[in-house]
Amino acid sequence: MEREELKSILESLLFVADGPLTLQRISDVVDGVERSELRAALEELQSELERRAAGIRLMEVAGGYQMRTAKRNAEWVKKLLGGRPPRMSRATLETLAIIAYRQPITKAEIETIRGVDVDGVIGTLLERNLIRAVARKEVPGRPFLYGTTQEFLQLFNLKDLSQLPTLKEMEELAPPVVESEQARLEGED
Amino acid sequence: MEREELKSILESLLFVADGPLTLQRISDVVDGVERSELRAALEELQSELERRAAGIRLMEVAGGYQMRTAKRNAEWVKKLLGGRPPRMSRATLETLAIIAYRQPITKAEIETIRGVDVDGVIGTLLERNLIRAVARKEVPGRPFLYGTTQEFLQLFNLKDLSQLPTLKEMEELAPPVVESEQARLEGED
């Protein structure tokens, strides 16, 4: 298959997909094309859209490829769609950051870091599908352990969790308690 | 505004629109640009996409302008979408929730609650037989009153509407919701 034809097909697929498309999924559909060839075509498409400063861009999010509008057109898109997007409060963002970096983590552990109650915030995050309960911690009360979701990655335009910028001196400052807990959990599930 | 910038904005708008966009609607959003200029930009966009044999094309359909996949990629698109019914969009789900809980209700009333135009979504829901016009409201304009259908009950696996949980019940059920949420996410990926 010609490269141009392949790119055209990829554009069509990415346009109709209702979420990020993994390379695996694309490869299932466009069978008979090498993965390396697919990846090259996707990259070419991506850079062409950038170069043209097109209104639609190709982004790598949540483990797949997804078409999104160009950031600089955000104001116009918002005007078309109307409604205000739910603004995320500082409390929400801070809690989300803690969960993202320290997952799996319990509510009590988050509260220790933030120094305040996070009940309401956890509820909001669960409802928005940005976090989920991944397990229970085997301590008295069996509290839920929370982790981030695919929606979280999509919301912040992240390919995967490793794309999160590293926290400064994280390892040195992490209290040993947390590390041993982590180890215990990993042994469990 | 530069022609290229305008085309980029138009691409973004057409990409996110949930139905054909009329020139009027586009002109309401991109105010300050002459209609003739808009039309010229749309035509340019259209012919560029044709020339590149792009996977996304700009079509003039009954209601206005709409982006669609290139016809010659139809087989691939079908292969991607085939067998897997689409996920309900957020807008659709929200509108459906309002209708379910507040039926019978007019379009204007839904729009007051959601804060945005719901024409396209109502169309989709009617087409999928999830809602129907049950009567007209005898006020000026005699708008339709919408209610849910048998298909709606089937989709949500409900015996009747009284099985819909109330908001209060949901709050009481918070932990189980988390678990079912988890199950759903795991089932998906």
Add this chain to the structure above:
Amino acid sequence: MTTRVQLEIFEGPLDLLLHLIKKNEVSVTDIPIATITEQYLATLELMQSLNLDVAGEFLVMAATLIHIKSRMLLPVAGADDEEEEEAGADPRAELVRRLLEYQRFKEAAEQLEQREVLERDVFVRCAASTERPEPAGFREVSVFELLTALRRVLERLPKNAVHEVTLERITVREKMTLLLDMLRSTPQVIFDALFAKLKTRMEVVVTFLAMLELVKMRAIRIFQDRPGGSILIERAKAPEGAASLVPAEPD
């Protein structure tokens, strides 16, 4: 000094402390504990005098600060043998660790916010594709997702716009739809006949409420054909002159 305390909304005691540390241009690792404690307490007082709700966590931190301050004032008695381990350890150490850790996540949160946020900076297509082979159904959704969607909508509304109606049992709404259906096939229904068919007291109440609701929204009309005659229910008629302006109903 205290009179100029800015009243920002602080996320918690750690947030307030970081703010004070920044304002005084001092290092987190070497906090002038007396000054910071004084300003911290002054801020709490100001918050209280403005009737702001000062959460318990703020008070706990106040106690911690005072405790650290008093320990700093103690001479390092006979620290020769114990080395740094116990008595000689900086009383601020634990607080410093917590502050640094919190600060780290505060920064991480700021970085998250600077990313291209979906539905704020970038958007994806929201339409289900129009070019599916056949208009198939939707993927299965749980009622909780439906309810969550409703809650999302309600949360975006100004508080006073959320009617108590949203908490009501759905039964009345369902009955309203059923009544309208019935009136579609039978133009007029006799009130008594309608209620005679109902079996439970609950059903009667629900039907009655549904009827009232429909009258209120002018979808039906209740009237007597003659004084003392049967009460009739029918679908409301279009206001004069309006009928010719509207298209026929679908289906």
